[in-house]
Amino acid sequence: MFTGIVEEAGVIEKITPTAKSIELTVRAKICGCRVKVGDSVAVNGCCLTAVKIIPRGKFKHIQFDLLQESWRRTNFQFGKIGSLVNLERSLRANGELGGHFVSGHVDGLGEIIRWECAGTDHVLDIAAPADVMRYLVFKGSVTVDGISLTVAAVQEKSFRIWIIPHTFEVTALRERQVGDAVNLEADLLGKYVEKFMAGRRR
Numbered sequence: 735m736f737t738g739i740v741e742e743a744g745v746i747e748k749i750t751p752t753a754k755s756i757e758l759t760v761r762a763k764i765c766g767c768r769v770k771v772g773d774s775v776a777v778n779g780c781c782l783t784a785v786k787i788i789p790r791g792k793f794k795h796i797q798f799d800l801l802q803e804s805w806r807r808t809n810f811q812f813g814k815i816g817s818l819v820n821l822e823r824s825l826r827a828n829g830e831l832g833g834h835f836v837s838g839h840v841d842g843l844g845e846i847i848r849w850e851c852a853g854t855d856h857v858l859d860i861a862a863p864a865d866v867m868r869y870l871v872f873k874g875s876v877t878v879d880g881i882s883l884t885v886a887a888v889q890e891k892s893f894r895i896w897i898i899p900h901t902f903e904v905t906a907l908r909e910r911q912v913g914d915a916v917n918l919e920a921d922l923l924g925k926y927v928e929k930f931m932a933g934r935r936r
Contacts, residue, residue, distance in 0.1 A: 736776045738833035738875075738882025740820040741765055743906045744777075746813050747795055755799040758782070758810065765821045766794030774838070776822040778906070779880030779917045780808050781838025808840050809879070809915040818906035820880040833882025834875040840917045842866050844878070847892060849912050856897040858907075859889075862918055867891065869920035869928075877919040881905055 741764050748759035760777065762769075766787070769775060773784050777798065786797035805811055813819070825831070844866070848859035860878065862870070870876060870893050874885050881901065887894040902908050910916065 735825045736781070736822050736836040736838055736880070737825055737831050738779075738836045738877050738880060739822065740881055740905050741822050743818040743904065743908075744796075744821045746815055746817045746819060748815065749810075749813065755801060756805050756810075758798045758800055758813075759788075760796050760798070760819060760821070761790065761793050762796055762821055763793050765823055766796055769794075769796055769823060774824040776820070776824075776836065776838045776880045778809060778819045779836070779838065779877050779919055780804060780810070780840050781824075804840075807842070808917050809843060812915055818909050820906050822880055834877075835922055836877050836880070836882060836919060837922060839919065841919050843915045844918045846910055846912050846914050846916060848894075849910060852896070854899050856902055856907075857886075857894065858897055859892050859894050860916060860918070861892045864891075866918050866920050867893070869924035871924070874924070875921045877917075879906060879916045881907070 744760040744762040747761045750757040769784050771784055774781050782798040784796050785799050788795040842863040844860040844862040847861050850857050870885050870888050876883055876885055883895045885893050886896050
């Protein structure tokens with residue numbers, strides 16, 4: 735379980751296909767100093783397990799094994815050496831919940847269709863699949879590449895969010911452009927409400 739409050743933007747160091755999985759190695763400083771083998775880390779909002787930690791000076795290289803399913807359902811498939819990825823360690827029971835409950839299970843890929851400056855902020859429109867759009871509501875929560883954000887507007891096939899300067903500066907969003915794919919996770923609350931209401935109708 736995560737909160738969607740990104741701790742740092744790590745850097746992809748290596749992507750290595752193997753017979754069983756795809757090895758993803760990320761360079762990190764803040765998370766690297768605190769993550770142990772076996773820990774869960776949200777990488778662009780996808781919950782992954784650290785399988786190897788390699789010290790590199792003040793940084794550490796964290797290695798993850800990705801299943802083909804995770805590769806196909808996320809924007810890792812478009813990642814390159816040097817690309818930024820958002821990192822967040824799992825929520826501790828005594829930790830602060832600054833965003834919202836995030837499972838780290840990506841629901842689908844969105845596409846950036848608008849990405850513009852608006853004063854000191856940025857406005858971002860994302861086209862999303864129907865099975866994500868169904869859970870989005872005005873002023874509700876959504877996770878974009880692991881970042882907990884507030885929905886500013888909902889259109890038929892897309893939604894809008896506003897990005898403050900701090901979020902732009904400390905996350906991988908500063909690399910994103912129109913046409914790029916982003917990992918999306920809808921708020922868990924909407925999914926549970928839908929399940930509950932479906933049970934009541936039976």
